[in-house]
Amino acid sequence: xxxxxxxxxxxxxxxxxxxxxxxxxxxxxxxxxxxxxxxxxxxxxxxxxxxxxxxxxxxxxxxxxxxxxxxxxxxxxxxxxxxxxxxxxxxxxxxxxxxxxxxxxxxxxxxxxxxxxxxxxxxxxxxxxxxxxxxxxxxxxxxxxxxxxxxxxxx
Amino acid sequence: xxxxxxxxxxxxxxxxxxxxxxxxxxxxxxxxxxxxxxxxxxxxxxxxxxxxxxxxxxxxxxxxxxxxxxxxxxxxxxxxxxxxxxxxxxxxxxxxxxxxxxxxxxxxxxxxxxxxxxxxxxxxxxxxxxxxxxxxxxxxxxxxxxxxxxxxxxx
DNA sequence: GCCTAAAATTTCAAGCTTGAAATAAAATTC
DNA sequence: GAATTTTATTTCAAGCTTGAAATTTTAGGC
Numbered sequence: 001x002x003x004x005x006x007x008x009x010x011x012x013x014x015x016x017x018x019x020x021x022x023x024x025x026x027x028x029x030x031x032x033x034x035x036x037x038x039x040x041x042x043x044x045x046x047x048x049x050x051x052x053x054x055x056x057x058x059x060x061x062x063x064x065x066x067x068x069x070x071x072x073x074x075x076x077x078x079x080x081x082x083x084x085x086x087x088x089x090x091x092x093x094x095x096x097x098x099x100x101x102x103x104x105x106x107x108x109x110x111x112x113x114x115x116x117x118x119x120x121x122x123x124x125x126x127x128x129x130x131x132x133x134x135x136x137x138x139x140x141x142x143x144x145x146x147x148x149x150x151x152x153x154x155x
Numbered sequence: 156x157x158x159x160x161x162x163x164x165x166x167x168x169x170x171x172x173x174x175x176x177x178x179x180x181x182x183x184x185x186x187x188x189x190x191x192x193x194x195x196x197x198x199x200x201x202x203x204x205x206x207x208x209x210x211x212x213x214x215x216x217x218x219x220x221x222x223x224x225x226x227x228x229x230x231x232x233x234x235x236x237x238x239x240x241x242x243x244x245x246x247x248x249x250x251x252x253x254x255x256x257x258x259x260x261x262x263x264x265x266x267x268x269x270x271x272x273x274x275x276x277x278x279x280x281x282x283x284x285x286x287x288x289x290x291x292x293x294x295x296x297x298x299x300x301x302x303x304x305x306x307x308x309x310x
Numbered sequence: 311g312c313c314t315a316a317a318a319t320t321t322c323a324a325g326c327t328t329g330a331a332a333t334a335a336a337a338t339t340c
Numbered sequence: 341g342a343a344t345t346t347t348a349t350t351t352c353a354a355g356c357t358t359g360a361a362a363t364t365t366t367a368g369g370c
Contacts, residue, residue, distance in 0.1 A: 008290075015293045016285040017278050020185070022300050027182045028227065030175070035358085047326060064349060072183065077327050079350055084325080101335045101348040123172050130171040135163075137299060138170045144288075144296055145177050190328085202356060219319060232357050234320055239355080256318040256365045 030129050051081050052115045061106030090114055185284050192280055206236050207270045216261030245269055
């Protein structure tokens with residue numbers, strides 16, 4: 001590697017690090033605000049919202065391990081969050097035909113109604129918090145973020 | 156609001172939501188991979204790394220509430236993470252002159268050495284995980300992300 | 311100087327999160 | 341068919357995180 005190559009690589013490395021820190025700052029602050037509003041206005045939490053959102057997209061329900069894969073969290077975490085949603089009457093577990101190990105988590109009618117209200121607010125809040133981006137900028141960012149990082153980082 | 160305005164607003168709202176979900180996916184997957192590598196290769200955690208990084212930038216140390224403000228986490232959280240860093244000999248608490256309530260957290264020599272190694276790997280990993288962005292794209296993203304969202308969302 | 315309000319940190323309860331162990335059930339191999 | 345391996349979920353220990361209460365200390369008002 002020539003000296004110019006090294007300097008160039010080091011510069012790019014620093015730029016990517018700054019980009020990463022900027023991304024973290026943006027998503028961190030939005031996430032913190034989402035958590036605050038979910039707690040204050042709906043008495044719920046972001047992980048519960050995430051689980052409900054996943055189940056809302058699958059009206060027939062999801063197996064616990066499907067849910068953990070979909071949300072990219074551990075099986076144990078999903079067990080705990082679904083436990084609490086079930087205790088609150090917003091979700092239920094039903095048996096999976098043909099496999100007594102497996103269970104399907106599903107939103108109840110109450111859960112669907114609650115999520116419908118949450119989803120409206122959630123979209124409105126995100127729209128509000130990203131109002132610095134107009135349609136062109138948002139589409140541009142989406143294109144930049146999707147083309148180069150399909151599938152996220154490699155382990 | 157005319158119908159065209161409404162349609163336009165709804166479209167922009169959906170685009171911002173899609174942008175948000177894309178940002179979350181990207182930062183979530185990078186963060187998860189960082190956590191995994193920090194644990195496997197350094198036996199540490201991301202919150203500890205964050206605290207060490209903050210203290211590394213302030214060689215004289217930071218007061219506990221300064222640290223919680225800097226990292227945008229609660230005072231209780233900072234207490235716990237600094238406790239564990241102190242137990243591991245990587246940080247220490249020293250009295251703050253003139254105010255017996257306050258304490259200053261500071262990296263020890265061992266902590267500084269450990270952080271030096273962590274920082275090198277951290278930058279290398281980020282560089283690796285964002286290698287889909289060349290210098291132009293990274294600079295462009297930085298510009299887009301910084302101009303429109305200075306200071307993050309408003310509460 | 312005494313009293314009250316504010317500040318700095320820790321403690322606490324509750325929720326979240328991981329990764330591994332435990333348990334029960336299904337699949338595979340022989 | 342029995343034994344072994346794999347799978348699905350829960351349980352567990354450890355760490356993280358919040359926001360409020362508790363405690364100690366400082367600052368300000370009278």
